[in-house]
Amino acid sequence: MGRYDLALIGFGGVNRALAELISQSGERLAKELGFALRVVAITDLRAGSLVDTDGIDLAPLLAAGPGKLSFAGPAGGSADPRNEWVIREVPADIVVEATFTNPTDGEPALSHVRWALESGKHVCTTNKGPVALAGRALKQLAAERGVSFEFEGSVLSGTPILRTAERMFAGLEITGVQGIMNGTSNYILGRLEEGVGLPAAIAEAQELGFAEADPTADIEGHDVQLKVMILANEVLGADLRREDVFCEGISAITPDEVRDAASKGLRWKLVGSATRHEDGSVDARVAPLALPAQHPLAGISGPVNAVAFHTDLLGTVTVCGPGAGRIETAYALLSDIIAIHRRHAADDTAPTRPVLQETHRV
Ligand SMILES: NC(=O)c1ccc[n+]([C@@H]2O[C@H](COP(=O)([O-])OP(=O)(O)OC[C@H]3O[C@@H](n4cnc5c(N)ncnc54)[C@H](O)[C@@H]3O)[C@@H](O)[C@H]2O)c1
Numbered sequence: 001m002g003r004y005d006l007a008l009i010g011f012g013g014v015n016r017a018l019a020e021l022i023s024q025s026g027e028r029l030a031k032e033l034g035f036a037l038r039v040v041a042i043t044d045l046r047a048g049s050l051v052d053t054d055g056i057d058l059a060p061l062l063a064a065g066p067g068k069l070s071f072a073g074p075a076g077g078s079a080d081p082r083n084e085w086v087i088r089e090v091p092a093d094i095v096v097e098a099t100f101t102n103p104t105d106g107e108p109a110l111s112h113v114r115w116a117l118e119s120g121k122h123v124c125t126t127n128k129g130p131v132a133l134a135g136r137a138l139k140q141l142a143a144e145r146g147v148s149f150e151f152e153g154s155v156l157s158g159t160p161i162l163r164t165a166e167r168m169f170a171g172l173e174i175t176g177v178q179g180i181m182n183g184t185s186n187y188i189l190g191r192l193e194e195g196v197g198l199p200a201a202i203a204e205a206q207e208l209g210f211a212e213a214d215p216t217a218d219i220e221g222h223d224v225q226l227k228v229m230i231l232a233n234e235v236l237g238a239d240l241r242r243e244d245v246f247c248e249g250i251s252a253i254t255p256d257e258v259r260d261a262a263s264k265g266l267r268w269k270l271v272g273s274a275t276r277h278e279d280g281s282v283d284a285r286v287a288p289l290a291l292p293a294q295h296p297l298a299g300i301s302g303p304v305n306a307v308a309f310h311t312d313l314l315g316t317v318t319v320c321g322p323g324a325g326r327i328e329t330a331y332a333l334l335s336d337i338i339a340i341h342r343r344h345a346a347d348d349t350a351p352t353r354p355v356l357q358e359t360h361r362v
């Protein structure tokens with residue numbers, strides 16, 4: 001049976017959930033999928049770096065609370081997150097990038113992805129920054145190096161929206177997309193309707209693992225702006241920059257407005273959309289809308305998201321499912337690894353790499 005060795009960059013909610021999945025369900029998954037998964041390196045801003053090319057024992061790490069982890073003690077550990085060294089030098093097959101999303105320039109995640117692809121390693125990421133801001137260049141780099149760059153979790157978490165569009169909509173012309181693409185803001189709007197104040201609703205979304213490290217990106221729409229860019233670029237063939245996408249978030253909507261709208265049968269939703277015109281140009285925007293109850297997006301509640309694809313032959317096709325959540329997003333990474341396996345299993349780029357030399361150890 002083949003095996004993929006993983007380097008996890010960032011060890012917050014999502015990558016910890018992936019580690020839990022591997023630790024608790026690895027054997028079952030190996031039987032079902034036909035390959036094993038092993039974590040050989042972890043780096044994190046707060047915890048440092050840990051490398052063990054024989055496979056890191058994940059259980060003790062997962063037993064330590066997220067804020068309590070330090071890699072300074074164990075053999076192969078260091079207090080510094082030696083990201084570049086780990087990504088370039090540790091012989092992992094797949095680099096799993098799940099650090100903070102930076103909506104401005106995508107860094108440092110953009111460099112993490114580049115280093116990995118340059119080193120001939122597959123990449124999967126849930127980080128929207130590199131995909132939205134440099135997706136085209138990164139896909140080209142991956143193609144040049146004969147490796148995969150997968151990012152299903154960058155839009156709608158584990159709900160397979162990008163692969164559905166890529167694989168199931170062949171032969172359809174997609175003319176536009178419209179959707180609720182941020183679990184945090186959708187959850188918050190629902191809680192405001194129920195009478196919870198904004199700060200408390202944000203704190204709940206953080207506790208539940210939906211919110212960004214800095215929830216401003218959720219509240220002000222920047223997270224949806226990146227997702228609209230990804231969808232427009234992937235599905236509508238656009239090449240949008242951030243400044244091309246008008247963006248307004250939900251911060252100006254008061255709890256009274258939300259409750260008042262609800263009493264009139266309207267529901268405030270943060271809606272992202274992109275439309276392709278006949279000349280091939282694409283318009284995209286993010287803005288809150290008070291939708292009538294009968295609108296297909298009005299009933300989408302909590303961290304659930306939905307994207308409606310407007311097509312020539314089928315009319316509107318809507319995909320709906322979890323839009324945020326640690327476990328749900330870890331599943332997106334697993335689905336990326338499966339996609340990598342399916343694409344590369346037949347060639348020799350899959351599993352088994354040389355053992356890390358002693359001199360490379362931390
Ligand atoms: N949580 C979700 O529901 C969800 C869904 C889809 C996509 N995402 C994206 O996935 C990524 C991870 O999300 P999360 O919920 O795990 O976030 P998180 O804030 O819980 O974890 C991020 C981790 O990355 C580490 N980190 C940040 N910068 C780093 C650096 N330069 N080097 C090494 N480590 C670094 C942090 O210390 C933290 O432990 C984010 O980009 C987020 O936008 C999250």
Ligand SMILES: N[C@@H](CCO)C(=O)O
Pocket residue numbers: 154156157181182183184185210211212218223323324325
């Ligand atoms: N913070 C994001 C995570 C998923 O990208 C959200 O709430 O939708």
